[in-house]
Amino acid sequence: MKHPIERDRIQRFVAKNKLSHLIILYIAFTFLCSFISSIIWHFIFQDYVSGNLIFKMWYSFVYLYGYQPNIGDLTNSHKIISIFLSVCSIVLPTLLLGTVVFKILLPRKKRVVFRNKANLHIDNDNNHFIAIHSYLGSQLNFVNWKFVAYLRIDIDINKSNFPLRTYAIQITEEILAIPYTLTPTRILIPIKVIEQGSQNPKDKEQIVFSKKGTKYGLVEVFGNDVPSENKFDYEILIITSSQMPELSMNFTESKIYHSSDIDFSEDFKIKTVFDAKTNQVYVPDWSDF
Known part of the structure; x- marks a missing residue:
């Protein structure tokens, strides 16, 4: 077994960073997922979702935030990507909610x-x-x-x-x-x-x-x-x-x-x-x- 063993990296990361920073990272991660899916849709499945790469990235981004096309109109290949985005649209908000609850209930630094x-x-x-x-x-x-x-x-x-x-x-x-x-x-x-x-x-x-x-x-x-x-x-x-x-x-x-x-040099006194x-x-x- 390789040492040293490091555990609780995610917990430490969440505990160490401010909630505002974590929300920004969450939004950036959704942009990353949108960018990856738009690249796949643009260069592999060119017959679906007309428009340039930026439009497809926006399409994927709003998909992650709740807008979902009728999956019955898609081919099997398109369904795979749609399922991926659908799963992400459920998992990512759950992670965000868990992070918010964790930050609120966790004893904060500098109490x-x-x-x-x-x-x-x-x-x-x-x-x-x-x-x-x-x-x-x-x-x-x-x-x-x-x-x-x-x-x-x-x-x-x-x-x-x-x-x-x-x-x-x-x-x-x-x-x-x-x-x-x-x-x-x-x-x-x-x-x-x-x-x-x-x-x-x-x-x-x-x-x-x-x-x-x-x-x-x-x-x-x-x-x-x-x-x-x-x-x-x-x-x-x-x-x-x-x-x-x-x-x-x-x-x-x-x-x-x-x-x-x-x-x-001198004593410090504070009045109560x-x-x-x-x-x-x-x-x-x-x-x-």
Whole structure:
């Protein structure tokens, strides 16, 4: 058996593309079927459907969309093409309907809207965190909104076969039981910050950054030194998942923050207001989200 085995290509294609793009592809495919049938009718069955090639292509196209000549007036050869077009006129709309239903009911991409930039957060006890903001961009109800975070970094200075390492990292607020939708939430990744030139603490439970002015370089991951040429070349992967009881579905999404996407210069804060009358939380200003 040949590997790797790839499955679900059609499902992935439908899920990846917008509904408008799929409808355009559907129309283009019907044009293609019309063109093929018109070529056959024009060059093989020249005695039927008078007119030039463009007219026959139009004839085939409207055939696919419901206009069908009396099949009893056709020869056996013409009946074969008519049957082909008749089958296509049934199958193609069915595929389109299935695609529309699939796109409507499938959990859409980006139900979770992440802020494009992560930022540094320092609490009142001078603890340092990388803060990541996001919200549920849907009117549906969600339960058990979970987050998992990973750090990927090349820590192998000798460049072995698999130098890229992935570490599961601790975050705050790993699960929100019943989150508000359209309301920002923040997860925090604990880090330790030392001044550049200080000795690495060799802490097997911490992610360590060295600070020089406004630049923060990753120098140690859970006791493993990071080569100096890689301290500004890392990425944080966030995996988020939740349940949607109204659709009886689950969904999982991801977001990658490269080192250049993390702003260490200032903390980012967004104000939320709770309206007791409607029992809703809203944001008066979404600027810089």
